[in-house]
Amino acid sequence: MKSKHFVAKFYLIFVLVVLYVPIFYLIYFSFSSGRNMNKFEHFTWMHYQTLFQDNRLLAIFLETILLALLSSLIATIVGTLGAIAIAGLQKKWQQKTLLALNNVLIVSPDVIIGASFLIFFTALGIGLNFGSVLLSHIAFSIPIVVLMVLPRLKELDYSLIDAARDLGANNYQVFSNVMIPALMPGIFAGMFMALTYSLDDFGVTFFVTGNGFSTLSVEIYSRARQGIDLEINALSTVMFLFVLLLVGIYYFITTRKGRKGRKMVGGLIK
Amino acid sequence: MNIIELKHVNKRYDDGFVALKDINLKIESGKFYSLLGPSGSGKSTILRIIAGFSQPTEGRVFFAGKDITDLDPAKRQINTVFQNYALFSHLNVFDNVAFGLKIKKRPLREIKPIVKDALKMVRLEGYANREISELSGGQQQRVAIARAIVNEPKVLLLDESLSALDKRLRKEMQFELRAIQKKLGITFIFVTHDQEEALSMSDEIFVLNNGRIEQNGSPIDIYDEPINDFVARFIGNSNILPGRMIKDYEVEFANQRFKCADAGMKANEKVEIVIRPEDLDITSPEKGKLVVTAQTQLFLGDHFEIKAVDADENEWLIHSTNGCKLNQRIGLYFDPEDIHVMRLHESQKDFNARLESYEDEEHDND
Numbered sequence: 055m056k057s058k059h060f061v062a063k064f065y066l067i068f069v070l071v072v073l074y075v076p077i078f079y080l081i082y083f084s085f086s087s088g089r090n091m092n093k094f095e096h097f098t099w100m101h102y103q104t105l106f107q108d109n110r111l112l113a114i115f116l117e118t119i120l121l122a123l124l125s126s127l128i129a130t131i132v133g134t135l136g137a138i139a140i141a142g143l144q145k146k147w148q149q150k151t152l153l154a155l156n157n158v159l160i161v162s163p164d165v166i167i168g169a170s171f172l173i174f175f176t177a178l179g180i181g182l183n184f185g186s187v188l189l190s191h192i193a194f195s196i197p198i199v200v201l202m203v204l205p206r207l208k209e210l211d212y213s214l215i216d217a218a219r220d221l222g223a224n225n226y227q228v229f230s231n232v233m234i235p236a237l238m239p240g241i242f243a244g245m246f247m248a249l250t251y252s253l254d255d256f257g258v259t260f261f262v263t264g265n266g267f268s269t270l271s272v273e274i275y276s277r278a279r280q281g282i283d284l285e286i287n288a289l290s291t292v293m294f295l296f297v298l299l300l301v302g303i304y305y306f307i308t309t310r311k312g313r314k315g316r317k318m319v320g321g322l323i324k
Numbered sequence: 325m326n327i328i329e330l331k332h333v334n335k336r337y338d339d340g341f342v343a344l345k346d347i348n349l350k351i352e353s354g355k356f357y358s359l360l361g362p363s364g365s366g367k368s369t370i371l372r373i374i375a376g377f378s379q380p381t382e383g384r385v386f387f388a389g390k391d392i393t394d395l396d397p398a399k400r401q402i403n404t405v406f407q408n409y410a411l412f413s414h415l416n417v418f419d420n421v422a423f424g425l426k427i428k429k430r431p432l433r434e435i436k437p438i439v440k441d442a443l444k445m446v447r448l449e450g451y452a453n454r455e456i457s458e459l460s461g462g463q464q465q466r467v468a469i470a471r472a473i474v475n476e477p478k479v480l481l482l483d484e485s486l487s488a489l490d491k492r493l494r495k496e497m498q499f500e501l502r503a504i505q506k507k508l509g510i511t512f513i514f515v516t517h518d519q520e521e522a523l524s525m526s527d528e529i530f531v532l533n534n535g536r537i538e539q540n541g542s543p544i545d546i547y548d549e550p551i552n553d554f555v556a557r558f559i560g561n562s563n564i565l566p567g568r569m570i571k572d573y574e575v576e577f578a579n580q581r582f583k584c585a586d587a588g589m590k591a592n593e594k595v596e597i598v599i600r601p602e603d604l605d606i607t608s609p610e611k612g613k614l615v616v617t618a619q620t621q622l623f624l625g626d627h628f629e630i631k632a633v634d635a636d637e638n639e640w641l642i643h644s645t646n647g648c649k650l651n652q653r654i655g656l657y658f659d660p661e662d663i664h665v666m667r668l669h670e671s672q673k674d675f676n677a678r679l680e681s682y683e684d685e686e687h688d689n690d
Binding site: 221 | 376399402404408427
């Protein structure tokens with residue numbers, strides 16, 4: 055029994071190490087004074103200094119985050135309403151068809167979605183800039199939000215809606231005071247997923263970025279093609295810390311309610 | 325004054341299922357009513373139609389004389405306590421109770437004392453800041469009641485509201501519900517499948533079966549004078565036997581003739597008779613009106629439940645405070661009033677008219 059337990063633990067640690075080693079390898083060399091990752095020379099902040107003086111890269115960094123926030127916010131609103139509409143459909147086959155169409159968009163490769171957006175935008179004469187990237191990010195985030203919100207809707211206790219109507223709420227009040235709070239965990243998970251999808255998307259973005267606008271993933275790709283620069287390592291480190299912060303915020307928000315509740319029990323027991 | 329009246333209400337679902345068949349009922353102001361019936365009898369459907377969550381296929385619903393059939397539930401002076409309480413888990417106790425008042429845009433300084441009073445009414449003072457998840461089932465039940473009564477409804481609907489509680493808590497809540505109803509002086513309509521619950525709390529009971537009202541009346545009327553064998557079986561335990569009415573106040577069953585307290589039927593009419601198990605007294609075979617042989621006996625704490633068989637193989641259920649010896653002949657004694665005679669397929673209207681006719685006669689004789 056004990057050895058089995060040990061094997062399981064060892065396996066878990068091994069998997070985690072394999073997953074994290076490349077990231078820490080990158081971070082490690084971001085502090086090397088050398089020009090490449092063959093050998094660690096000596097400790098320096100040099101690459102961070104060049105990074106923070108690289109206005110173009112910093113602008114792209116901020117724009118990428120703005121894009122992610124904006125696209126996930128809009129996708130969450132559209133996706134949540136869409137999920138409510140799908141759940142409200144009377145006929146089972148309609149629900150299943152819409153859900154299947156939704157899932158096709160999630161499964162299909164980024165290249166296909168990106169290429170189709172490119173054709174779509176050029177056909178309509180829409181310029182390739184921040185707007186086109188935002189539109190495509192919103193589009194591929196919506197199915198994810200729908201998928202995260204729908205299970206919540208299925209679990210929703212419809213007597214809650216009856217209760218709210220019974221207490222005098224009109225349709226809008228039922229929606230804002232009862233449905234949205236009940237769906238909140240799903241909505242929040244959907245928004246976070248949309249945020250991460252937008253942040254690390256390369257495939258779709260690569261097709262729909264024009265001259266004036268680029269996201270981090272596309273920029274790093276184009277720089278890496280010209281040879282590895284340790285400035286990218288520094289940037290990756292900053293990004294890693296940023297993502298860590300995001301995950302931290304997510305956990306903080308999702309567990310806050312429970313902590314508030316516990317505190318109140320403590321307050322009452324004294 | 326009838327606060328609620330249902331006239332010829334029918335409910336058919338899209339799949340053809342008929343939930344209600346020509347329901348007519350009158351609810352008076354300030355009384356405690358129960359809709360009693362097995363699951364699928366339509367009792368919750370009636371409640372949903374009164375609350376406005378469901379529309380009758382045919383028929384009208386009246387509230388204090390006004391037709392409210394098409395009125396939005398939000399605009400009815402009726403509130404509901406749901407079976408699973410339907411509390412808003414993202415709000416604490418105070419906000420749950422205050423929900424209806426906040427929707428009506430009442431200022432917070434007005435809301436606070438009202439909520440406090442409502443919580444006091446359901447004995448939950450000091451719980452205002454608790455989260456719903458921290459409350460026990462009984463406490464959640466009380467919050468649901470408080471949330472409904474702050475809106476000052478004229479009628480409170482309770483949908484199987486006690487069924488999720490354990491037996492002791494249920495008993496406690498029965499007393500409390502009755503006390504709250506008395507204090508508020510409003511009409512309660514309570515849906516239940518538990519006959520004991522309905523008998524102990526109600527001023528009037530509607531017994532439902534298969535989407536029809538079988539009988540309505542006070543708990544004592546329904547228990548003592550069940551209109552047919554469904555009601556007799558559903559409300560309490562009964563011994564039901566086929567019989568024949570010889571003449572007024574004389575009935576034949578189990579091949580013997582007995583005096584009884586019922587009249588107004590045709591001579592030699594086929595009837596069913598009901599004798600409640602607790603009305604049968606065990607005595608010696610010589611003194612008994614019937615002689616039976618006890619077969620099984622269960623001790624149930626406050627009484628024994630004895631199953632016995634008479635000479636014609638009719639089974640008799642007897643509740644007795646004392647046990648008896650098994651497989652021995654025992655006598656059963658009962659008074660003429662303990663025999664309840666039921667005509668086959670008698671409507672409630674005819675039933676009431678018949679009872680009244682000979683009850684008047686009895687008074688005249690006095």
